[in-house]
Amino acid sequence: MIISSIEVFPLTLPMLQDFRISSGSVGDKQAGAPHVYVKITDKDGMNGWGEARPSHRWSYETIESVTATINTYFTPALIGKRIDNFSYVHQVMNREIKSGLTVGQPIAKAAIDTALHDLIGQRNKKTIGELWMGPTNSTINLSYLISTRDVKEAVQKATDAKTKGYKGLDVKIGFDPDHDIYMVDAVKEAAPGLFFRVDANQGYTVAQAIYVAKKLEKLGVDVFEQPLIANNLLGHAEIRRKVHIPIALDESIWSPGDLLQAFRLEACDTAVIKLTKMAGLHRAKICGEIAREAGLDLLGGGLTESTLGLAASAHLFNYLQISAPVDLNGPFFLADDPVSEGPVREEGTVFLGDRYGLGCKVSSDKLQNYTVE
Numbered sequence: 001m002i003i004s005s006i007e008v009f010p011l012t013l014p015m016l017q018d019f020r021i022s023s024g025s026v027g028d029k030q031a032g033a034p035h036v037y038v039k040i041t042d043k044d045g046m047n048g049w050g051e052a053r054p055s056h057r058w059s060y061e062t063i064e065s066v067t068a069t070i071n072t073y074f075t076p077a078l079i080g081k082r083i084d085n086f087s088y089v090h091q092v093m094n095r096e097i098k099s100g101l102t103v104g105q106p107i108a109k110a111a112i113d114t115a116l117h118d119l120i121g122q123r124n125k126k127t128i129g130e131l132w133m134g135p136t137n138s139t140i141n142l143s144y145l146i147s148t149r150d151v152k153e154a155v156q157k158a159t160d161a162k163t164k165g166y167k168g169l170d171v172k173i174g175f176d177p178d179h180d181i182y183m184v185d186a187v188k189e190a191a192p193g194l195f196f197r198v199d200a201n202q203g204y205t206v207a208q209a210i211y212v213a214k215k216l217e218k219l220g221v222d223v224f225e226q227p228l229i230a231n232n233l234l235g236h237a238e239i240r241r242k243v244h245i246p247i248a249l250d251e252s253i254w255s256p257g258d259l260l261q262a263f264r265l266e267a268c269d270t271a272v273i274k275l276t277k278m279a280g281l282h283r284a285k286i287c288g289e290i291a292r293e294a295g296l297d298l299l300g301g302g303l304t305e306s307t308l309g310l311a312a313s314a315h316l317f318n319y320l321q322i323s324a325p326v327d328l329n330g331p332f333f334l335a336d337d338p339v340s341e342g343p344v345r346e347e348g349t350v351f352l353g354d355r356y357g358l359g360c361k362v363s364s365d366k367l368q369n370y371t372v373e
């Protein structure tokens, strides 16, 4: 298969509500949310789609950097190349954009990687799961995301989620320890019995995290995600020695190498698998497989991608057989989505179906509407 063209569509998608994490807004009802779609066409005229969802409040990548990196560096390096395997694709991209402390510009690389998976699925008339010869089960449970500091609103959302049949909650904390604990307590009481994941997005110091972890343990929270800044693996190991609640690492693990370092330092019980931070399906799958073999638990998440990114992630989590409800809530924040046909989403569940590749049809009208210069 020879790559003939790579088209990049920087988009601002309209949002239904704001989305905040401890480091700030990652999507705004007024301004919309930055997404980048990529279309790769081969010499036979077949194509595949991929998505990047950069947020400068979550990592250093932006809509501008993703667009420029693909157009200026990846496209000239990949056009005309025969793509036989994904290790080679990543070698080419990693030669163009070097690593920093960990993989360089993984979100831009993920858009190319997922578009190629989609294209190869189309060419071979197989779903992603079939390409990987994975399990055939194609239903994914979602967790409901709560990202507000207003306790009343959080309780209302938790109650709604339970009523709608969600199996898990993901609550964003990492702002103020006592207020965070107060909110988690209220939410837990409003929606008992659900899988309960709290995510501090690097918001605490070691002392704050230990204080919060001990309270969360008493409240029966299932897992405490990324309490400290990403590069503080020793701090996470210290927390693990002092508390019993499982500690999950998300922003600390971008690559198989990061995962191995975290494992060697005993810094986590659980690894959060996300295809965009891990530069796409190929390397996220490797991370998931290593974590599984190492005896770690797995959680699945996304960076609020639209339905295209959700579909790619859902294929991955289905393959990895992640049992805890996964955090793939991007489409629920959006007022409109460039995917016109794709996996069926009902409240709390995604049904992948048997369409080839990622299983999504992208609307060119919507792309045109939301493309920004």
Ligand SMILES: [Mg+2]
Binding pocket: 199, 201, 225, 226, 250, 251, 272, 301
């Ligand atoms: Mg997280």
